[in-house]
Amino acid sequence: MTSQHISDTATDPEGAQHGGVQSVDRAIAVLEILAREGDAGVSEIADQVGIHKSTASRLLGALQARDLVQQNNERGKYQLGFGILRLAASIPGRLSLVQEARPTLEALAAEFKETVNLAVLRSNFAVNVDQAMGPSTLATHNWIGSLTPLHATSSGKVLLAALSADERDRILKETGLPAKTSLTITSRRKLEEQLRQVVRDGIAITHEELEIGLNAAAVPVFNHSGAVIGAVSISGPVFRFEPENQPGLLEALKQAGLEISRRMGYSTA
Template identity: 30%
Template sequence: MEKALQVLECFTTQQPELGITEISKMLGMHKSSVHNIVSTFVEKGYMEQDQVTRKYHLGLSLLRLADIVRAGLSLRQVALPIMHKAKEIYNETVHLAIEQDGLVVYLESVQPTDRSVARLAVGKRAQMHCTGVGKAILAYLPDERVKAIIEKHGLNRYTDHTITSETELMRELKRTRQRGFAIDNMEHELGIRCYAVPIRDEHGNVQASISVSGPAERLPVADAEIKAEPLIMMGMDISRKLGWQGY
């Protein structure tokens, strides 16, 4: 992995195109090793070869990753002040997550200092069917996309509360849409419950969510609809700040 990253870092605005021999000399790496790395990058779209010069330049797949980074930065900047507000209201851990390749990726986490809290490391990935943030996003994806995610990642069981049936998951996602928020009822970790709401981008697409997580006794299911109201409003606020005008 380190050698592959070193190859990528050889490319600059001053040197946008490089040949195998040039990269080999720059890194002191054997040409066969450079060729193997470059070939993999070309196969995945991260590099392209000019058919005239036979040199290589960075590919369009890197633009897709750059777009994800830019979107994540913008989302963080908008969401972070509201996440702190949610922390003050609930006195629980607040997570911000996006969907990527059928998994949720945690972008940010804010936690109180005076309580036992549930915190997931920023950058951590998790399955969608068993997390509040995941179900808050899944609920607004087309059924075909949901089924494709299930086919790719499965419905693994993490606790006795995890939904492992596609039919039951689809029913739960319908309930999520009806009430406007998702509940992770100890489905990912025993003793931990969370409420989560969708975040829409300027086009109305749901690709992110925000959640409040904590010990199950502090986030009961019985009055979840009342307790989740401030979080629903915060999700709408973030969405509006991102350009969504549908609320």
């Protein structure tokens, strides 16, 4: 990204209407400069980005507050902070989870001929990051990338149950418990009872809580330290999929969760 590009963006009338995007553009430019130069002062950054020193100072202050940059007390120059390492470190973990889970997802979908999803917690939602489709022609919905409500899905309940009481309370206060169907649990007391059962049983089951006609069951995936990092779910239409009544399904689902967990370094010993 060049300083000419930044300057052009700043003077473009349409770009001026999108100050938030412009600020992000400039912040990225600052990070790129520090990555290239190693360190730089406010004046140097302002010159290269093509902005006033006060604007550069505000950008650096915002990045510093997030630990994305830090200031060298001796030289007064800025360099990349440890927050960059924290963000970078999260990438292989997410990628490896999908990679390690894939064979197990496919085997489970083939055995029970239903849709199997892998979900993680992101921005107060359960987001599906991978999916294996059963051979049924009805299993055609692509859930990958879908942000699904935590309180109304089997994966979401697994992820909610693993949170601390404070973190769960924060999320549910922000999202509320909106009814997705007439069967969605909208009572906090009833939800907490369900979550305690999820912890006891190691599995969450939902009956038409997200969509009428759709049932699902999910189990947790653990990392090397025993923390829940995801959930594996299997879902299907009500007329043929009743998780509790399908011979061997719940045990196979639990074993699938443990297999993926072992691949992520988890040990039950």
